[in-house]
Amino acid sequence: MIKPRKRMGYDGVVVAAPASTPYERYSTETAHWWIAKALRQSIKAAGLTPRDIDGFSVASFSLFPDTAVGLTQHLGLVPRWLDHIPQGGASGPSALRRAARAVQCGDASVVACVAGDTNHVDSFRRMLSSFSRFAQDASYPYGSGGPNACFALLTDYYMREFGVSREDFGRICVTQRDNALRNENAVMKKPLTMDAYLAGREISDPITLFDCVMPVAGAEAFLVMREEDAVAAGIPYAHISATIERHNAFPEDPIQMRGGWAMDIEEFYGMAGHGPESVDLLQTYDDYPVIVMMQMEDLGFCAKGEAARFIADKDLTVSGDFPHNTSGGQLSAGQAGAAGGFIGLVEAIRQVTGTAGATQVANAKRALVSGFGVINYDRGVCTSAALLEGAS
Template structure:
């Protein structure tokens, strides 16, 4: 496979987070509206100047992106709808970047947004996918916790990863979250608390799980000269990969689709694997972050436990990881969870991360992972971003 063309001249700008709440009485359309408003304010232009709109959401029905153009008074020449869960952010960015690069659009608003009501989680499980409806939900209705528990059991047995190892990831993220005013989790978490939390679906316990919430994450994709003309701080996209159903013959998911494309990723980025100042993995469960450390080339396969032991993942540590607190501590706002790492990285690489700013952050790895349709997460993606 040839290395794809680079994303020369494509940048990301204007990180927007619409502050999360556990439950919202507002619709997803409301959350999209707030995100658009935030992007327009941040960019210093009217939202009517956005000629591209990309939406990732699970709870937008009966709308999709096209209806929102009228709803919010836009006339874009590029629209996209990517209800792809945790991989939606990377997918949206890849498509938007190519559209901007090719001149199909000048400024694309990429928004992940979902609302959340007390019944939302169960309702979304009931209707998640055809395979889930036929062959997952009727088996105990444990949702992703059960599906990931089965993967975790097999992966931890195969890799030697222990709960103490995954606990270190969760504990560091909580420390990071305490510096993030948007994070829903406000109390410190100790390794003892993690290890002694109640079982949800062993080996998954309470602090392995994200808290579903309402919220939105958004950023703009444009050409570098556009950002400069507006005087906007920006970051460059230097590499991106995407793969779906990467290893259909694997009996159980011990690796993600990143493995197929990781050489492409670092080849495009033009750097040795893992030479980054910070990492944002898709942390629907800490052990999935560990799997990403391996599959994205930060450590060898089977080396996650040693890698975790050798690093401090807090914002002042040796390898800052999920510096916003990640979904585990900031909250999982549905599809916005896939945009969270991108938006946080945009802040970090433009020096806008406030108290949790990673000093001297120049290059970051951000990965996405999504859609447990049946027995495994289908979508995997990753990007490398560079400070301007």
């Protein structure tokens, strides 16, 4: 057994220049187009040009037959460091931590991290039927409900195990809608009441319409660079206090009730030098509300099975005592494919740098962002998280 060593911090490395495209329900454009749009916005925000970008990290499902490699030529980039992150909803913090080490060690000076996908009228169905080998062999043939059905099974189990009700999930969805109404890019524009949530169309029991994200087209981006370069550029930036990443955690669990965060939180908060109580806002990966609860538990905000009660005592809106998914998250802003793994991180950068505009949480200094991705078969395989702290 090889023991893990204490990890180095991310001293001297910062994250900056958050960029988001408005989302569209259906697009005739390609992933390349969406990625270029967010990338351009991010580079511009930092006062740089594409040739200044010497590191490039991409997350996308709909680039086929291209990868990050094809994108370099397509977009005219000349990076000396290149990464393609197929972690879906976990790709944000995972892209960040790889890029941070590259910059810290000098392998690259500025890494542009971008995630984006298009959404053609039939692309969601096509993606589901060939999502992964295990999904193709062992989950898609059973009703072809896609992730809705897989998460319905987890939700069913979680509700029974911990006595959680649909109202408990509804609190997450309703408050995120409140937050989304402040975000002009969100696809959902109308308020959501608890009654409307509970009356939502049945999708895959016990999951109903407002538990599900809406697939859209869009892209998100940010830059990872040396602190001195960010200072010289005169742009707001944030420090990276800690990151974690874990894949295929607890494979022996018969059904997913916890994610990889639970394996790594001690190290996570140890690296940051503070615990969850010092966090000003939380951005979880919210493909379904049950996963939000799992993250709150596994990241130490409450004990396992306690998330419903924890949420009931808190106000999760932008102006509340526990601001959560302040841009509306994917549930209300939309899920732009792999950009769903970036939306929380990009919003968190805005929050801790005081540039979030209408969704700004007062005095937000520290944000916890967590990612969850890839229902390879019966559960989400990838988990990640990052703690950001705004530079004063």
